[in-house]
Amino acid sequence: MTYQNPVVPGFYPDPSAIRVGDTYYLVNSSFNYFPGVPLFESHDLVNWTQIGHVLTRPSQLPLGGSNTSGGIYAPTLRYHDGRFYMVTTNVDHNGNFYVYTDDIHGEWSDPIPVEQGGIDPSLYFEGDKTYFMSNGDDDAGNHGITQCEIDIATGKKLTPSKVIWTGAGGRYLEGPHLYKADGRYYLLASEGGTEYGHMMVYARGDAPFGPFVNYAHNPVLTNRNLGGYQIQGTGHADLVDDGHGHWFLIHLAFRQLDRWIQQHTMGRETYLTPVTFDQDGWFTAGDHGTTRATMTAPGLENVQQHSPLVPLSFHNTTIGREWVTLREPDNDRYCFDQTVLAMRPNQALLEETQVSPTALFMRQRAFFSTVQVTVDVPANAAGLTAYMTESQHYDAIVERVGDQVKVARRLRVGPATTLDHVQLLPAGPVTLSLETTNYTYHFFAEAQGKRYDLGEAQAQYLSSELAGNFTGVMLGLFTEQTDAPDADWITFTDFSLTFPKEDDAQ
Template identity: 55%
Template sequence: MKYSNPVIKGFYPDPSVCKVEDTYYLVCSSFQYFPGVPLFESKDLVNWTQIGHCLTRASQVELGTVGSSGGVFAPTIRHNNGRFYMTTTNDTTRQNFYVWTDDIYGEWSEPVFVDQGGIDPDLYFEEDRAFFMSNGVDDNGIGGVVQCEIDIETGSKRSPSRSIWKGTGGRYLESPHLYKMNGRYYLMAAEGGTEYGHMVIYARGDAPSGPFESYPHNPVLTNRNLGGYELQGVGHGDLIEDHAGNWWMLHLGFRQIGRWLTFHHLGREVFLTPVTFDEDGWFTAGHNGTTLTSFETDRIPDTVIQQAPQPVTFGNTNWALDWCYLRHPAEENYALGTGKVTLKGTEISLDVPASPTFIGLRQRDFAAEIACEVNLTQGTGEAGITLYMDEQHHYDLAVRRNADGYAVIERLNIGDIKSVEHTVELGNSSQAKLIVRASHERYSFFVEADGKEVLLGTAQTRYLSSEVAGGFTGVLIGLYAQGEGSAAEFSNFKCEYAG
C-alpha cells in the first residue's frame, strides 16, 4: 500500500497517539482556539476522523484574552485501566494539568493540576504507578526532561521532580514521551525548535527514571538537511505499535509553499513514518532518517484506501467538531443551522486578543476555492470571510455598510499595515457572493453580484506564514461579523480542495 503524507492536513500540530483494542486515538494542540485539543480516531493509521475535543467547557481551560499561539500546548493521550487521560499545558497560565474520561465519545473531566513546571507533559503508567514528565527545570533547578511520580487520582506528587535526561545538546528540548518496549525503557523527545531545524531524538535505559543512554546516531528523524524538499520541520513525535506488531511514529511537520520558497502557512500537520527495530534494540525511522511525501509499505493492507478530501459545506460538517472559535465565544451571537448561519457582530474586531464573532475551520491544502453568500442584514458593520493567521496577519473579504449603501472590500492586515486595497460598490444591495481562490503562493479575492464575477485583487500567502507572522498556528478560513448591533446571514458555503 502507498500512502501520502500528511495523514491529517492543516493546522493540527503536536500529535500524540494511543491504541485501545483495534482503534487508534490521536490528539493535537489547539492554542487559543476553542473547543480545545481536537480528538481523532482511526482503524488503519492513514485515515483519521475527528470524533470530538477534550476541552469543551470554559471551566476546563482559561483562554480569556490569551494572544495567538498562547493557551493549550502539546497534549499527550494515554489509556490505562479502562480510562483515557489527556495531559497538556496552558502556557499562558503556566500550568500543567490532565483531564480524563471513561467514554472516549463523551465529556472529559474537570482539570487535575500537577505541581510541576515546564511544557509538553507526558504520562507513563506501570502497574499501579503513574509518572509525570515535562521539559523544564526540576526541584533543584536542573533543566532537562523532568519527572516525578504522581497520585493519578489527585495529581499530587509522590516524589520530587528530578531531571532525568538533558537530551543531545540541541536547543529547545521538548516533547518527552516514555515507553517500555522489549524490556527496556525508551525516552523520546525533540530538539532544534519547531521549525526548519526540528528533529526527533531518543535514549534508552533499564528503569523509568534512567539513567538513559542516547541513541548513537541521533537524531533518529529529521528533514533539516533536505534543502528544496517540500516537507520540513519534522519533529515532536509519538510512537505506536500497530495490530501486527509493527511500530510507527506520528509526528508533526509542515509543507512549504514551493521548493525554494521557505514559507509555510497551513500550520504544522500530522505525518506518519514507519519505525524499525534492529537486533540490538535500537530503532530507526523513515527513509534514512527522513520523512517522505509518500511511503510504499506492506505493513498496511492494499485494501486500505486513503481517502481524498471532500468539499466542505454547512450541511456536511459538524459545528462542534470541524469548526472552532477564537477563545471562549459569546454563544448568543451565533445561530448555526444546516444551511444558514447568522452571526451578530460586536465592537470586538479580529485585530485584538479577545473573542470576536468568528467561527472557522482549518485550511487543509494549498489549492482551494472558498465561496459563501453573505447578507449584511442589520447595522453598519461588516461581515465576510477572513483568512486568519493571527491578530496582526489576516486577509478579509467582506460586505460593509457605508454612507452610500453597501460595498465589498478586500482588506490586507500585515503587521502594522492595515489597508483596504479594493472596493466594489453594491449600491442598495446588502448581499453578495464572496469567493476566495487559493494557490500555493497567492489568494485571489472575487465578488459575484448581479451575475458578474469581479476580481478585487490578490495577496501573497507568505505574509500569513509562520516565517512572517511567527507563532505556532496556521491559517483558518473564518466567517466573521463585526460592528456593534450588526448581523449577517451566511449561506451556500463551500470549500473545495484541488489537491
C-alpha cells in the same frame, strides 16, 4: 502499502496517538482556539476522522488574553485501566493539567492540576504507578526532561521532580514520551526547535528514571538536511504500534510553499513514518532517517487508499468540530442550523487579543482550495477571512452604505492595514469567494450576476516565518460592529469549501 503524507493536513501540530484494541486515537495542540485539543479516530493510521475535541467547556479551557502563541500547548493522550487521559499545558492559565474520560466519544472531566511545571507534559503508567514528565526544571533547579511520580487521582506529587535526561546535544529539548518495549524503556524527545532544524532523538534505559543511554546515531528522524524538499521541520513525535509487531512515529512537519521557498502557511501538520527495530533493540525511522511525501510501510498492506479531502458545507460541519472560535465564545451571538449561519457582532475585531470576536474558523487543509459564502448584508460589516494572527490576515469585507453595499479587500500585515478594490454595489446579498494556491490568496465578490475581482495577495505574508507563531492559516466568517446603532444579526448561506486539485508535495 504506499500512502501519502501528511495524514492529517492543515494546522494539526504536536500529535499524540494511542491504540486501544484495533482503533487508534489522535490529539493535537490547539493554542488559542476554542474548543481545544482536536480528537481523531482511525482504524488504519492513514485515514483519520475527527470525532470532536477534548476541551469543550470554559471550565476546562480558559483562554482570555491568549494570543496565537498562547493557550494550549502539546497534549499527550494515554489509556490505562479502561480510562483515557489527556495531559497538556495552558501556558496562560494554570499550567500543566490533565483530564480523563471513560467514553472517548463523550465528555471529559474538569482539569486536575499537576504540581510539576514545564511544558509538553506526558504520562507513563506501569502497574499502580503513574509517572509524569515534562520539559523544564526539576526540584534542584536542573533543566531537562523532568519526571516525578504522581497520584493519578489527585495530580499530587509522590516523589521529587528529577531530571532524567538532558538530550542528545541539540537545542530546545522538548516533547518527551516514555515507552516500554521488550523490557527496555525508551525516552523519545525533540531537539532543534520546531522549525527547519527540528529533529527526533531518543535514549534507552532499564528503569523509568534511567539512567538513559543515547542512541548512537541520533537524530533518528529529521529533514533538516533535505534541501530543495517541501516537507520540513519533522519532529515532536509519539511512538505507536499496530499490535502485530509494526511500529510507527506519528509526528509533526510542515510543507513549504514550494520546494525552494522557506515559508509555510498551513502550520505544522500530522505525518506518519514507519519505524524498524534491529536485533539489538535500537530503532531507525523513515527513509534513511527522513520523512517523505510518499512512503511505504509494512503492516499497512490491507489499508484502503488514503481518502481525499471531502468538500465541506454547512450541511456536514458543526460548531465545535470543524468550526472553532478565537478564545471562549459568547454562544448567544451564534445561531446555526446546518443550512444557515447567523451571527451578531460584538465590539471585538479580528485584531482582538483579549476576548473572542464574533467569528467562526476552520483550518486551511490544502494549498489549492476555494471558499464561497453568500452574505445578507445588514447595517453592520461582515466578511470572509484568511486569518493567521491578529496582526496578519487577509479579508473580503462587505458593509451596507445607505442604499448600496460596499465591498472591499482588506489586508492586515503587521502594523499596516490597507483597504482597496472598493466597489459600491446595489443593495442585496453578496457572494464572497476566496481561491487559494500555495502562492496566493485571491478574493472575489458577486452580486446580481456580476463578478468583481477584489485582488490577489501573496501567501508568504501569512507565513509562520513572518508571524513567528505556532498556528496556521484559518479560513473564517466574521462580523464587525460598525457605527450602526444596533448589532444586527448577519446571515451567511450557501457556504462551501472545495478542493479543485490535490496538493503535490515536491
